[in-house]
Amino acid sequence: MHSIYNFATGPLCWAAFIIFIGGLLLKFISMVRRARSSEPYIFGYFSPYFGLRSVIAWLIPFVPRNGKLNPVFTVVTFAFHICLLVAPLFLMAHVMLLQEGVGMHWGTLSDATADVMTVIVLVGLAYFAYRRCTDPTAKYVTGPKEWVLLALVAAPFLTGFLAYHQIFDYQVMVVLHILSGEAMLIAIPFTWLSHMLLFPMVRMYQGSEFGGVRHVKDW
């Protein structure tokens, strides 16, 4: 237990975060480079105002037309993404480990709140899986890779839930939880999970063009 736990929470954890942040940075640089060589005119009308306006509009539920068309999807996807980001970032145990490891710390949720948020994440993922089976357009873009990625996102939340409630063998579960969380972080820059970076980039780009050039809203 000691050697595997210390390896997973030590060197592996550092590696995962370096790959996650470094990978997203490289991705950002390569996207900007590509735009510069293939569509250099973007930089002529790039506008932080119109760009951010678009980001913000898309971050408010039911403001984008798309959201109004699919109310159930909108509610699930907002609840899912909020819980997905907030629960792990403000989980007491995570912040505590960070404090013990590198001395950084910030506010935390109660364990009970984080528990509910974890369930919301898992329910959201179940809904996305269901939609990928039933909605024809979603089904069309769903292959084995999509299922692997859905499972990869579910794994740290499911194992975290089971470890917290000490269902099944605790030591096995907590190690699986740490490893699957690291696997998910590492996968983000190299898969469509990188929409966490691409979403604001695409909105900044579209918002600039639609707001500054075409003078229409892009939501």
Place this chain on the structure above:
Amino acid sequence: MKKTILLTLLAVAASLLYLLPAFCQEDMRVIEPTAFENPQRPAAVFNHDAHNEKAGIEGDCYLCHHSEGKPDPDNTSEGTPCSDCHAVKAEKGKTGLMQAYHKMCQDCHQAKGKGPIACGECHVRN
């Protein structure tokens, strides 16, 4: 009549059996300081005497019961709860109560390569 006496005696004996655990309070099985008003986790398992025997530190009370923050065989504090000196909300530069337990317990487990280090190994649910 005899039957009633017998039954009464039996009843008294039975209730004494139930009271027994109360006399065995000496045997500490969990650490449950009242200082944490809204505990987030189940109390940590710590069978005081059995733990120290298994860890081979029965005679070394000073390792945990310090007075100044450093293990010192000549300056110990057996019987004084950690919370007497460690506040839940510690002043700057001082060790808070939760950190005190976590650091003391886990530093030794890490040093010895034995004993619990993950949350649920100490905060065991029943």
